Amino acid sequence: MTERFEGSFTQQEPIPEDGIDAAVEVMRHGRLHRYNSAPGETAEVARLEVEFAAYTGARYCLAVASGGSALATALRAVGVGGGEPVLSNAFTLAPVPGAIQSVGGHPVFVGVTRGLTLDLDDLSAKIASSGAGVLLLSHMRGHVCDMEALMRICDAAGVTVIEDCAHTMGARWNGVPSGRHGALGCYSTQTYKHMNSGEGGLIVGDDPDVMARAILLSGSYMLFDRHAAAPPPAHFETQHPDIPNVSGRMDNLRAAILRPQLRALDRNCAAWTARYRVVEAGLAETPGLTLIDRPAPEAFVGSSFQFLLEDWSPEAVRDVVERCAARGVELKWFGAEAPAAFTSRYVHWRYAAPEPMPETDRVLAGLLDMRLPLTFDERDCAQIARIIRAEVGAVWQGRAAAE
Numbered sequence: 001m002t003e004r005f006e007g008s009f010t011q012q013e014p015i016p017e018d019g020i021d022a023a024v025e026v027m028r029h030g031r032l033h034r035y036n037s038a039p040g041e042t043a044e045v046a047r048l049e050v051e052f053a054a055y056t057g058a059r060y061c062l063a064v065a066s067g068g069s070a071l072a073t074a075l076r077a078v079g080v081g082g083g084e085p086v087l088s089n090a091f092t093l094a095p096v097p098g099a100i101q102s103v104g105g106h107p108v109f110v111g112v113t114r115g116l117t118l119d120l121d122d123l124s125a126k127i128a129s130s131g132a133g134v135l136l137l138s139h140m141r142g143h144v145c146d147m148e149a150l151m152r153i154c155d156a157a158g159v160t161v162i163e164d165c166a167h168t169m170g171a172r173w174n175g176v177p178s179g180r181h182g183a184l185g186c187y188s189t190q191t192y193k194h195m196n197s198g199e200g201g202l203i204v205g206d207d208p209d210v211m212a213r214a215i216l217l218s219g220s221y222m223l224f225d226r227h228a229a230a231p232p233p234a235h236f237e238t239q240h241p242d243i244p245n246v247s248g249r250m251d252n253l254r255a256a257i258l259r260p261q262l263r264a265l266d267r268n269c270a271a272w273t274a275r276y277r278v279v280e281a282g283l284a285e286t287p288g289l290t291l292i293d294r295p296a297p298e299a300f301v302g303s304s305f306q307f308l309l310e311d312w313s314p315e316a317v318r319d320v321v322e323r324c325a326a327r328g329v330e331l332k333w334f335g336a337e338a339p340a341a342f343t344s345r346y347v348h349w350r351y352a353a354p355e356p357m358p359e360t361d362r363v364l365a366g367l368l369d370m371r372l373p374l375t376f377d378e379r380d381c382a383q384i385a386r387i388i389r390a391e392v393g394a395v396w397q398g399r400a401a402a403e
C-alpha cells in the first residue's frame, strides 16, 4: 500500500497560552491603540520594540502594520521617491517589488543563483547599468547570500541596503543576526512567518535620523515620545514637518500576542531547522533532484524547504507536483507558466517592465517549494521526504525509459 501524508501544510501552531492571556488583558482594559496608555504605563507595542531591538542588537526598533508596510516605510525613510530605480531580487514574493512600486520607485531585478541567493555578479552589473542607490535585498525562503561580499559591493558603490527578513527572523550570517548588515532590517509577523500575529511587521536600524523618519511615517503624530526604542526627540523635532504620516501602526493586541513568541523564537527556529534536516537527509542523492547548498556561515531557519529538478521538462515537473499532491504532499512550483497562490516571479510583475533573465529562468523553472510548519514532527518530515523521493524517482525513471 502506498503511504499518504495527512498533515496540513498551512496549519501553524496555536498562539501560546501566555500570549492569549496577554491579549485578553489588553481587550479587558480596551487600550488597543499603541498611543492609548494609562499614566505610567508602557504600551505592549513599545515593550515589543524594546525587546526586538535587544534580540537583534539594534539601537532602534519600530513595529508596523505588516511586513509590506515595513518595506515601504523603510524605502521611504532612506529617501526613495518618484521614478528612481531600486534593485531587488528576481526571486522573491510579490509584496517586495510591490513595496518599491508603492513608494513611486521602479523595481530593477537581480538574478538568482542555484543556491537560491542573489547573484552578486549580476548585482554589480545592475548597479552599474541602473545607477540605483538602494537595494531591497530579500532573503527569500531563508537563503542568505555571502553578506560580507554583498556589503563590500554595495558600500563601494554607495548603495544603501534594506534587508527583507520575512524568512530569516532568527537567522544569522557569520554570527550577525539577519537584518543587521544593511541600513535597515524589515520583518513580517504575518501568520506564515516565524512569529504570528495575523498581520504585522518590524523594522530595526541604528541611524537615528532614518529611524525617526520611519517612526513619523508610520503615523506617530507628535507622540513619538511614547516610544521606548526610538532615537532622541531632537531627531524628530528637526524632521517632522518634512515627513508625511502614512499611518501603518501596530496595535497593542498584536504586540501582546508577539511578546511571548519572541521569547520562544530561538527554540522554534531550532525546531524548524531540525525538521529541515530530516527532509534534507531523506532526499539526499535522489537521482535527478538537486538539494540546495547551505554554506557554513549561514545559520538558517528551516521553516520551508526547496529543491531543484534542474532542466526537467515542464510536463515532468508538473507530473511530480501532481503525484505528490495525490499523496498529500503540497509542493509549490515557481516555474509554472501562470502564478498560483504565492508563486509569481519577476516575469509576472508586468508593471515593473522586467527584462528577460535566462539564467534565473533556468533556476526557477525547476524550483519546488514547501512549508514545514511546526505542527509537523520529525516523523512527518521523514514521511514527506519518502513520498517526494518515490514520486521524483518514478517520474525520473519513466523519463529515462522514454528516451
Ligand SMILES: *Cc1c(COP(=O)(O)O)cnc(C)c1O
Binding pocket: 066, 067, 068, 069, 092, 093, 095, 096, 138, 139, 140, 141, 164, 166, 167, 188, 189, 190, 199, 200, 201
Ligand atoms: C510575507 C513576505 C513579505 C510581506 O509581509 P506581509 O507581512 O505579508 O506584508 C515580504 N517579503 C517576503 C519574502 C515575504 O515572504
